[in-house]
Amino acid sequence: MEQIEVISSSSSSSYLSNSWNYINHLPLFSLSSSNEFTTITNNHNNNTSSQYQGLNKWLSCNTQEDGWGPLSSTYNDLTPCFLQGILFGISAILMILVGIYQIIYLRNKKITVGNKINWNFYLKLFLVVIQIGFQIGLILVFNNDIGIIKLSLILNSIATMVALGIHYLEQFKSTIPNGVLLFYWLFQVILNLARIGNLYLRNSFGKNNDKGFANLVILSTINAFIILIVEISFPIQPLNNYYHRVSLKESPLDQANVFSRITFDWMGGLMKKGYHKYLTEEDLPSLPKSLKANKTTKDFDHYWNAQSTNNKSLTWAIAQAFGGQFLLGGIFKGAQDALAFVQPQLLRLLIKFVNDYSKSVKKGDPIPLTRGLLISVSMFIVSVVQTASLHQYFQRAFDLGMKIKSSLTSVVYNKSLVLSNESKQESSTGDIVNLMSVDVQRLQDLVQNLQIIWSGPFQILLCLYSLHELIGNAMWAGVAIMIIMIPLNAVIARTQKRLQKTQMKYKDERSRLINEILNNIKSLKLYGWEQPYLKQLNYVRNEKELKNLKKMGIFMASSNFTWNLAPFLVSCSTFAVFVWTSNKSLSTDLVFPALSLFNLLSFPLAVVPMVITNIVEAQVAIGRLTKFLTGSELQTDAVIRSPKAKNIGDTAVSIKNGTFLWSKAKGEQNYKVALSNINLTCKKGKLDCIVGKVGSGKSSIIQAILGDLYKLDGEVNLHGKVAYVSQVPWIMNGTVKDNILFGHRYDPQFYQIVLKACALTVDLSILPKGDKTEVGEKGISLSGGQKARLSLARAVYARADVYLLDDPLSAVDEHVGKHLTDHVLGPNGLLKSKCKILATNNIKVLSIADTLNLVSDGRLIEQGTYDDIMKQESSKIRQLIESFGKKKDDSPTPTPSSQTDTNNEVEIKIKDDDINLDDLDSECDLEVESLRRASEASLVVDDEERQLGPPEEEEEDEDTKARKEHLEQGKVKWEVYGEYAKACGPINVVIFLGFALGSYLVNVASTFWLEHWSEINTKYGYNPNVGKYLGIYFLLGIGYSLASLIQNTYLWIFCTIQGSKKLHNSMAVSVLRAPMTFFETTPIGRVLNRFSNDIYKVDEVIGRVFNMFFSNSIKVFLTIVVISFSTWPFLFLILPLGVLYIYYQQYYLRTSRELRRLDSVSRSPIFANFQESLTGVSTIRAYGKEERFKFLNQSRVDKNMSAYHPAINANRWLAVRLEFLGSIIILGAAGLSILTLKSGHLTAGLVGLSVSYALQITQSLNWIVRMTVEVETNIVSVERVLEYSRLKSEAAEIIPDHRPPQDWPQQGEIKFNDYSTKYRPELDLVLRNINLDIKPKEKIGIVGRTGAGKSSITLALFRIIEAFDGNINIDGIDTSSIGLYDLRHKLSIIPQDSQVFEGTIRSNLDPTDEYTDDQIWKALELSHLKDHVLKMHNQRETTEEEEEEEENGETNPLLVKVSEGGANLSIGQRQLMCLGRVLLKLNYSNILVLDEATAAVDVETDQILQETIRNEFKDKTIITIAHRLNTILDSDRILVLEKGQVAEFDTPSNLLKNKDSLFYALCEQGGFINDEPKVTAIE
Template structure:
């Protein structure tokens, strides 16, 4: 019989190295061309470590991949391999050494591992800041020279030459500083994720009820991102104050004591920003707590979606999720309003500072405001705007990171599994004893014993039957033998390797074969014996893909009996010396039970030590057992029996009571439907090419449609009217070369400038508040629609979509919808108006010479288009590669007891798998970083060309322009190059974030498709 089953099994087992070969053709196919293109890309691709210096300097080694991204869709194979410390395992080993050495303090370990590198990046940042501050000094000198009757061209050329050189060097240094900051952040991110995963493999089962326990999905996504954002901005904590001090000193040199009046205003605004940042920090902490509660409920609901649908609880849980989401959104609303108020303060502060300073200088001090003084002061105030805007954000980001690090520390401080609960080497034990408990007392808490005074000795080759009433402590005995329970007294000895079958079956989202192999090499003969002995042959016949059929999340496409037999096969294939089987036959009928007991327990495992927990009266009565253990009220009664014949000689007789008394699963003989040749879960889809108009239009409809767009357009127009109007007023005010002004006219000019500045700040407040309101509306709409669609989805949808993918939609994606997307679109709209209006003003000032800027703008557009296509592709690859990481973490955390039971090698393999998945994700991150800096360095170099054209035009038209117009054009030229780069970057962010809103809508469409496929 066994030989027959083994022979039959060969036809149901897919070849281990089976690959699909293409049909032969005499004509080259499109796929052949794509493969050839990929091969050429692979051959031509350089890495940062192998590229020549010139190529590394300007990131030119990215050109082949950028070109490929503009001709076809990029795949993971097109991206650079990670090198050295950028690999997860290498970065983790470096960090964990410092982590253990510094009392397991994350902050101390970060300082020890990356402090020096952060400092070097900080020095580079200080250099770039000095270059930016140098620009107002050049502006002051240029306007002063223009105001003189005779222009000293030699002196002017020397200043401008040094200035252009500093801009070029600044472009290279700034991009490389950002590149290496990204590398540090990459290593820190994978390190923190690896640290969390290692803890998940170590934490005790009891710690899951700890009040400090937080959701690992949130730690893996939102909290890691918070630390990441702080890492990017940590140097700003000390550079921004230095920059403020230097700029204030330069202001003092320009407008004398009036600078201190501006400094007083700065102090007031900084105080307001600090208060806002502190309120935002506490609000963000509330958001994270509410999000934890929501994510916990969502995971519970979708992990038990079969039960929810069986009991028609969809509406009940929809209401529960809606209430949790409403509580979270109330905190999000406060956070968004505080953000809008903060942006108002940041935009209003330079305007208020300049107004107060000019009023004090021109009215109180009675001094003449010249074009050189005004526009130099304006440039310095603009130089103050960024640090004043960034400092509260940096503080807020660091507060959020500190909150997240505290959450990390809480998770990492949870109680761990204690391997010392089980002794592996005890010379006092006889050689034939493989498991023993002496005077053992065990409990799930230190103060409550569930098993008391346990004494048990199991010899090599024993078949031990453990039985007892429900809740008597049979599973607790298995946990005690594994060391999972707290050992309150006594000792536990386990000599050999253990394979464990958990009462709660644990199935991974992979094929049946991969679940059975569990990381071990494929042995065809051994594998065939195992699946035959475990009664899996009839089940494999039902699957179109045989053992290559993919199992859904938590085994949703398998019946209870099928899951039980797959898990049993996994334990048998492990070839462990001891098999600890907790009720593996409870989910099968009596006939299958008889077959498995005879073929598997008594035959396949005849030479093994087997501890079998069961309720079956037939098995309990079997004479094959060497020992029978009765568990009653936490007490054990062990009785050893003499076995007359070898175990493989025994079979199990099926009594009438057993045949009708045990649970039977009709699903045993039901075929699994809609399996596409064994593949159940499809790869997560990603968009190709440009983001579809449908994605943008759907999101804008959620925002409020055309009415909101028109309103924001009007607000933005009024903002730029006030902004440029105030600058033009300054140009008119200081336009006379003789500088003769009377006090009344000065007071009037300051008053007009103040009103225009106030109008600018008010329009900024209206814009940001509107973006916050409509963004929350869209977020609520998308969340509710997605939740209702998912809860109403057929079970087939959940078969094809792992829980990690769904959790990713509710985690990172909803965070992006809540916070990042509204302000990304708002920032793009603001940068578009700001840049276009300032560029148009600069061109208008230069008259006919403004046409010289057109080629440079054309180059901007070409480079931006060349950059956006591969950038979108890599961003999508990064997003798609994030879900498998989260799915693996959640699956591993759920099956941690089984993983630990199989030994340290299995734990190490799961950790290595986590490294591999993180590396796939990190490859996308690294490639995205390279392409971003490739773009940035070119944008800044062309920006230097724009400044050169503008200044050259101003020199050529020196006889026709007033010092005021020269100052206005030069000031705008300084901001236009950064504005154009920021505009493209904002559009890139919008393009990368837009699919997130599409993904929530895709959930709805996928649900509809799944519903039709089930009809």
């Protein structure tokens, strides 16, 4: 290009007489006087041999005019020799070389099934043969005998013959149109069209000697076009219909031809479908084979496992597995980078042409405009090719990220299934989920930009070279400014990282708090503690999180100011040095190319440090992942597996001298012994019970048998398959049936037997879809007892040989437990022939055990049969049975009985021999407390996503609808935008928009000033008034940067943070004040998502997205104004382009919106499955289902990738089209500028200005559409937050005019007056016409069967549910007339779920700071917790500050930390903590409710609770809902409920006298009635 400038400037007169002379003198070719082609060498031998002379003849240009060109001076087009000789020749040679390779490849390609031979195959072959005929005809009719054109015609004939061979082979070896053929025929059409124009201009169609050649060219062009259309439009189909159907289901990318891949037209079908309808999962195309998790995981595993165990490198494994993809992307990136630097050079040529044209016009001999148009077309072609290269690179970068994500997600999941306890201690469930969600994501994000690490320096070198060639050494001034910015960038990155780290800490603190509030919301409401916890939440949110966010906003606005100012400093310094050191004028052809190059240079200089930072962060992620993946696994030899025991009495499980550790010890001092010297033998057909106190080691023995503990010594033998029931039942998020089958083959007959044996038949008749009912996450729609029985049913159905049962009876009622004992565990149960090992606290089941084992402190201290143990007076097991249980002969002989009722609250009134299943089913009512989530959840709109689209699948049951994560469909209402603007403050929004517009107006003004300055310099030939022009330019730059600073500051601090604060506060208040029915029908994860993900988007994403949207919109608008100002005809071009742009935008928006939501929704099941599997990993391993769950995980990953892949490529589809429109804008701006030069008003500066802006518009157009999608996607978070801000609220907490007396209730008298209630207006009554008169200080026990309404009494008393009719009076005051706080605060309750909060002992007992330390210590002492609190205080890990306080006697043991969920307290201690809470209320609360308070604790803790309650609350009114019958047998009166009505209400003795009473039937079923009716005394 420099040579071009020298020639054109050194021979001005020659240039004017021949406008193409300088191009014709390009060093590629030189013309001799005889127009023969000669090489440009000085050492050419004058005595050339005859063969070289012959070659020269074939390579000669023997046309009569123009010569080699490439441009003709006569006709303003390409010369025939250049077009028909060189271009045709090169295309033919390429086709021959590449085509031969294709033929060899296709011949050797192996196929699964042949293809159909249709008419299109014969047509293509026929047309190609015709084309060969045309080619030969062209050779024969061409006038000149020898020359480059004839040679190219011969080469083209050979190339077409090669094409014929490929056409033939592809029919049998491929179903995808061959890329080589498509390009060949495309270039044939394009070159032939150019040749037709060439011939037409030279009037060849009118000359007799050229007419035949010209006509053959037309026929050849038409034929080539038909071949191209047939090849694209009629794909080859497989011979077998099955494979054809399979191919239709394959990814459209796998079936796409090369043109479709370049233009992303393979996305067209989905884009069209998304435009016309709302997309669902079923509409998503299949994932390309190369991206499927199974393939990527195998690729990674192959190289990972090939590495040595002690020296594994995750980076090297990834590089080996997926490096090819990275290298291919690098080729496209390199091409795109190189082309990016061509545009400034072309811009310089264009400006130079305008200057030369202006000079030639003044001399009266204007040069032709063709050269300027050619430069414009070149800019268009470069832009199009650059677009194609860029998006091919992007596609491969994103595909590489997907491969890494899918493979590592699967690998992390697979590893988690075999982790040892030692590794689990280092990696909690949350840590492992974070590895997948954060660390793997970080690697995915990095590899998508990793090419920058070499591309950045490459761009910098290219740019520096181009700048030096343009403006010489002056460019170093600008480079120096940019280099100074690099350390500043590093400081910015470090500060951002520090602030972000602090932000994450506060965010985690808030998330933990809201998580505990939601998990314990029922307790908060019962205790009346909503306000103190809301206050605590607001403190963390407003005083910590948002204050730090404000600092982040100010800092980010300041850093934006710096980066906006930097380009002005760079250009100012460069131009200042240039004008002061150079003799040349700072003309337009220097200014605008230099600005373009500086713009290009700023990107790598800004991004490379960021990528380096990302690499450092990724190294941390790689380190974490490597540590996890190389972590220790479970001992493969911990358990010796043997064939199953054949005969009853054969050993099925044995432990010999077994010593087990919680984790593998790293040193002697690190031993954490779980079990010591265990000897245990369990036999086929026998039941072995393991008993002991809480924490004694019962569950540890079962874990040792499973191989979950590290075996230090001894031997464990296991014969046959295992089934395992964990202490906390592990329920999958699926149907009841799925949970029972657990991957086993369905056997209808045996399945029904299992349901009956596990007491599930009645439950299934109640559930809305029977065994097809979705149970929700963690079995949310089931009660505790149902979960336990479902887990047991899974084990029974597995038909295993050894059954390991970890206390499954603790969660069920005594009579249900007896049923399970009779039908499953007992000598006549389903498992009578199996080996059963039962860890239990249930004393009664011991009577049917074959062997009893007592564990204490990890040792087996006593073993023997029931009879032998009961004979030994010193036996500890005997003492346990006599203290808390009953003797063997007190229990009736187990006999098989029919199905009993099934819930925690089951009550049977029918004797065993009278039970009829049909009668039982008909008499069972729905117990709302336990089953309502399954049956009524649909009555609350499942709001995870709004559904605005047309209702579909109306036959779908309500239960499934309730649980589905519904997708939002359609546009977000404008009302939401209005609400967000209102939250941000309308005035603040207007100020922000004003400064956004103002900043860009100043920016445009600075560019116009620069254009004006350069025009002045060009006019005078030197640089006048440098100080004036440079100073004003610099001031405009400062003005732009300051306006941007104010814009960003206002947006961040006064709009975003203010809006976010209001939205979060209103949602928090609304959620905490929502009725319990909301929480029972809404999964906690969904509510948490509103407070985490949605609030994060409101905090940090939405403001940024709006900023980019408005900024780019203003930028594009002003760009169009600038171009139109320079070239007014551009307005006629922009209108149709605008219509196309809006069309593409809408087309994309509809599809992209749905794809983004599908991606979001499909990501949740991966996390859910991950957490679910980690919780139940012992169960999965016990049943040997690892491979099944690995497959399920990969299926979920593929499902997510199936949404993510088209979502990403929809961006590519759009970008290619919008950037093509941008290329047309470049062509229009440049071409129209050239065409309007004759008008005389255009200067070189205006042309440079308009084209410079046009070069920038492409990305801005793309960004507007992207940001439109981002705005729509993220504003949904505002909508979701607003939705939860408008939840229906409970009644007022305090009614000022109706506050009860300070000492209310003094007596504790409770009256239910004709009271009825329901859980929701549209549901049936759960309590009907209840009339009760509970006297002061009376002790009442409540019993009843499923659906009777026992729990509803408690909920009604505390107004968790409100009255439908009637009222409840306490000490003469109607409870509905006072505020909820006044009511709940004055009542006491010990709930079934012992919920403890993260914080301190004091905050758990007294969050409102009502009581003194002495009062709290007294409560702890009475609840038997004082010693443990002091022990916790002494054993805590202390800081130096705390140690100093302790020495000074300033520490308070009440402030000792309680872990999240009370993890550092046992279940029994948590229950005692609840006792402590009610003991604090002793002085003013005269009513205590025990809602199955001892259901989940061992018998000793139960005894402590009962004794304390009897002693401390003897003068209080106590209402006890029974779980263990012995807790209510000493009540003053027993209330028996039936179908929501009072069935019986009398003293226990009176009720037991009536053998037909419901209470008698319950006692009989629970084993409390001897052969001669009496109540067994149980203390």
